[in-house]
Amino acid sequence: MAKVFSLLIVWLAVLFLFSSSCATTKRQYQRLGKSIAQDMRRSPVFNRSLTGFVLLDPETGTLLANENGDHYFTPASNTKIFTLATCLALLGDSLPGMECRIRDSVLTFRGVGDPTFLHPEFQAWQPVYNMLRAWDGPLFYDPYHYEEAPFGPGWAWDDMPANYSAPRSPFPYYGNTLRINATPEGTTTAPLPIKPFRIPERQAAQIIPGDNPFFLSEDGVLYTRMDSFVSGFEEEVAFPRSPNALSWDLPFDVLPRAA
Numbered sequence: 001m002a003k004v005f006s007l008l009i010v011w012l013a014v015l016f017l018f019s020s021s022c023a024t025t026k027r028q029y030q031r032l033g034k035s036i037a038q039d040m041r042r043s044p045v046f047n048r049s050l051t052g053f054v055l056l057d058p059e060t061g062t063l064l065a066n067e068n069g070d071h072y073f074t075p076a077s078n079t080k081i082f083t084l085a086t087c088l089a090l091l092g093d094s095l096p097g098m099e100c101r102i103r104d105s106v107l108t109f110r111g112v113g114d115p116t117f118l119h120p121e122f123q124a125w126q127p128v129y130n131m132l133r134a135w136d137g138p139l140f141y142d143p144y145h146y147e148e149a150p151f152g153p154g155w156a157w158d159d160m161p162a163n164y165s166a167p168r169s170p171f172p173y174y175g176n177t178l179r180i181n182a183t184p185e186g187t188t189t190a191p192l193p194i195k196p197f198r199i200p201e202r203q204a205a206q207i208i209p210g211d212n213p214f215f216l217s218e219d220g221v222l223y224t225r226m227d228s229f230v231s232g233f234e235e236e237v238a239f240p241r242s243p244n245a246l247s248w249d250l251p252f253d254v255l256p257r258a259a
Helices: 001-043 076-090 129-132 201-207
Strands: 053-056 065-066 098-103 106-111 139-141 177-183 186-190 212-218 220-223 236-237
Touching: 001 053, 001 065
Parallel strands: 106 139
Antiparallel strands: 053 065, 098 106, 177 186, 177 236, 212 220
């Protein structure tokens, strides 16, 4: 009888510890969810618009955090998953980087739309760049085979400066985008350093729409309100350039012999 009673005490102790552990874990999840919700509401970036965030444990199915998860959102980037799946299925493990020919020690090359050239996310994969840099003879870029417009049908004017609306070109570099960082010391741009210039407030009010922090004019000038940048965050925007431009606006240390 004493042995049975001892086993019962042990089982009760184990059950108590398990229940306490579950309760502690549940409280931790609740605190995590509240912390994420507070951070989103206080964030100068996320509180500008309706933002949803759902965090789920894939092993247990436990909902760890849920902020506006029951709201309806426009699919937007979620639909790109199908584009990614299609690319993985059809494109294989490599892409053509450029077309080139060699005649009389001159390397003539032209672009084929490779989006990875000098892209910050593909720094370890630059076969085209390495080939052009290693070429000892003259380089000649052929831009005259490309006739497509920078923006295709259905591209919204309001989205022109957005990184997902980077202009099409036969030889994109840096992803045809510019990364802007705001710091207490000022605003910096990468990978191309750009020196900003200010325009009068009255003129700015006429040029830049109030509901859009960026505005790309028809003459290829990117206007933006400097107070629209939040310190500590990075903005990636499309930068204006001619579709066939290459050598004249590439940094000289990239293709110093390009003609």
